[in-house]
Structure formats: C-alpha cells, structure tokens
Amino acid sequence: MISIEILVTQLSPLQRQDIERWISNEWVRPDRGDGGYVFRDIDVARVRLIQELRDEMQVNEEALPVVLSLLDQLYDQRRRMRELCDALRRTAPDEVRRDLARHLAQRTP
Amino acid sequence: MEDPYQTLGVSRSASQDEIRSAYRKLAKQHHPDLNPGSTKAEERFKTVSAANELLSDPDKRGRFDRGEIDAAGQEQAPKSSYRDYAEGEPGRRYGRAGPQPEGWSAEDLNEMFGKMFNGDHQPGANSRMRGRDERYALTTDFLDAVNGVTQRLTLPDGRVLDVKIPPGTADGQVLRLRGQGGAGNTLIEIHVASHRYFSRDGQNIRLELPVSLSEAVLGGPVEVPTPGGLVRMRIPPHSDGGTELRLRGRGVPGHGSRAAGDLYATLRVVLGPSDAALEAFLRDWKPEHPADPRQAMEAGQ
Numbered sequence: 001m002i003s004i005e006i007l008v009t010q011l012s013p014l015q016r017q018d019i020e021r022w023i024s025n026e027w028v029r030p031d032r033g034d035g036g037y038v039f040r041d042i043d044v045a046r047v048r049l050i051q052e053l054r055d056e057m058q059v060n061e062e063a064l065p066v067v068l069s070l071l072d073q074l075y076d077q078r079r080r081m082r083e084l085c086d087a088l089r090r091t092a093p094d095e096v097r098r099d100l101a102r103h104l105a106q107r108t109p
Numbered sequence: 110m111e112d113p114y115q116t117l118g119v120s121r122s123a124s125q126d127e128i129r130s131a132y133r134k135l136a137k138q139h140h141p142d143l144n145p146g147s148t149k150a151e152e153r154f155k156t157v158s159a160a161n162e163l164l165s166d167p168d169k170r171g172r173f174d175r176g177e178i179d180a181a182g183q184e185q186a187p188k189s190s191y192r193d194y195a196e197g198e199p200g201r202r203y204g205r206a207g208p209q210p211e212g213w214s215a216e217d218l219n220e221m222f223g224k225m226f227n228g229d230h231q232p233g234a235n236s237r238m239r240g241r242d243e244r245y246a247l248t249t250d251f252l253d254a255v256n257g258v259t260q261r262l263t264l265p266d267g268r269v270l271d272v273k274i275p276p277g278t279a280d281g282q283v284l285r286l287r288g289q290g291g292a293g294n295t296l297i298e299i300h301v302a303s304h305r306y307f308s309r310d311g312q313n314i315r316l317e318l319p320v321s322l323s324e325a326v327l328g329g330p331v332e333v334p335t336p337g338g339l340v341r342m343r344i345p346p347h348s349d350g351g352t353e354l355r356l357r358g359r360g361v362p363g364h365g366s367r368a369a370g371d372l373y374a375t376l377r378v379v380l381g382p383s384d385a386a387l388e389a390f391l392r393d394w395k396p397e398h399p400a401d402p403r404q405a406m407e408a409g410q
Binding site for chain 1: 132133134136140142143145146189190191192193194195196197199200202203204205217221336379
C-alpha cells in the first residue's frame, strides 16, 4: 500500500503524469484514500508491467489498451481454471480425477 | 551462468543500440506476463534481463569484459511480476468486466458447465448452440424505476414476460433475462419517463419546492413529496429562494449494496394571488437594513 509519490520514486524515470494518465484511462485502478491514490501490490505490479510494455517492448500507448484487454481476459480465464482445478481437488474423488487425467491425456475429440 | 552476449545473441563488439534491440526482441518473446503458465519463459526472461542489465550499463559491461565481475555477479532479487497477482485473488480487481466478486456467478458456471453437459460440442454442430439474444425496450414510470416494480411485457410473438425492475433502475439500463432451454438471453432496455417535479441525480432525487412568502420568512413545517410519500420537514426561518435543503435517505431507496440516496429540495418562493393587505404593508414598510439584491452585479456584465 503506497502513495503515488513513492511509486514514482520507485519506478523512476517513470513520470507522475504517465501514471495519472494511465489511471484516467482506467488501465490502473488504485484505491482512493484521504490523501490521494493508494496503490496495492497488484497495482504496483501492473504499473511496472505497463512501463515495461511501453518502454522496453515499445508497445505504444495507442496499442496498450488492446494488449491489456487481452491480458485481462487471459488472466480471467486462468483464474477460473485455477479455481476449477482447486474445486476438483477438494470435491472430486481420486477415481474421477484419475479418469479425467487419463481422458485428457488421450486427446480424444 | 551463460555468457550474456550469447544470451542476447549479439557479438562482443555490439553497439548499445544493437544490445537494446536484441533485448527488446527477446523480452517480447519471453516476458513472463505474456507467457503465464510457462516457467521456461520465466527462466529465460530472467536470464535475458540479467544479461541486458549487465550489458546495457557501459560501466558494468566494461568490468565484465575485463573479467572483473562474472555474469551472475549483478543479478538482483527478482521483483514479483504482475502474473503473481493477476492469477490469484487480487487479480479480480482487473477482471475484464470490471472488479469481480468472489465465487462464480451463475453466468460463469453456465459458460463452463453449460458446454460440459451439453454433450455435443463439435464445431459446426449448431443445433445446440445458444440462440441469439433478443432485445426489447420497456418504458417505465419515473417512480416505478426509483422504487422498483414488476411490469408485464408482451412480446411480438405473443409471449408475456413479467419483468422485475429493481429499485434504483436508471434510464438506459439493460436488464437481462436468462434464456431457457438453450434459448438466447432476453435483453430489456429500460427507458425511464421523466417526472413532473422529481429528477434523478444518481442515487439522489432533486425537486423544486414551492413555499409561500410567510414560510420563507418565518420558517415552519411543510410537507415534502418524496418517492416514498409525503415527509414533514421544517423550513428554517429566513430561507431565501434557491436555498437547498436535504432530506437524508429520502432519495432513491437502497438496494443490495447500494445505500439510499438523499432528496434535495430547492426552495422557490411563490407569492400567490395578489393580496391587498400585503401590498399595503409593503408600501409602508421601512426595511431595517435596506439592501440592493443586485449590488454584486455590474452594469453590462
């Protein structure tokens, strides 16, 4: 949980205006506290990801929303999958899980 | 530890630009956030980043070339990457359809298990594919949209739907009725008619409240219409026209996690029919503190 000032110092040379623009584009959605934005760990990691995409991989800001939207969809699906696996692990009997694994390994249509 | 030049695929005499572009190319390929399941990509990315960190810094590169430090010497503790959060609980914050609550919605379950139990899921076997969504529009009364109502809708094919409009429904909101037996969803766009004196401002309701001259000057109890019925309110003495009074919690009623809004009444002084006594009084009236209400205005502005 850190403020925008601390974030800017940590991610130098990233500019405060960059982060503020990303927030107004809703690419990053920090909480709002009494003294301004409050960034959780995931927000910080997301800012860093956007910074890397833009500055190191040269994905320009025009293309960024497309990339972020695809990533968000990908992570939605992966989260679902994790939850599904977790639910299977907790509820399905060993036998069912073995059958499932065997079936998937056979690659039957 | 690999030779960082080999890692990036550049020669020992590569320029800084060549190193940067080689790194960018590899970063695009192996960035862990772009390859969420692959530990290989993650390892590769770490190596590539470490190599870049070493070679992109002329000072470190020089020391490495001179054999003063080895390739691993500069490796820093890796920062946790976006995917460490995105795949877990915190990732719900950036769900595609906005922040998501915990647990699966009926829609999520349907998306996964609908396919699972429908049996036939060959591509092209569209006999079991979900039907198309149907869209309808429904106009509803202002207060019905505020307070919630069940309204009957007759479809063009003669079917009759009872549409449950939840309290606080806004103009343009789309309600979704789940299709049954493989049929598509029915989407109903709600149009909220305007009201004679109420208007919506999010969860708050605004209204212009006419008051008599004596109520404005002397104050006193008045009855204010609210979406939930008449409510008594005390007007403070000397309330000028345009004064805004708030009735807390008397706006749009709360629903689910949404709190009730407030009602804002803006006073409008109404003189009423002409009154000889009032006119006679005013003619003789000498104000205690004579004031020009237009004093702040400047000519021509």
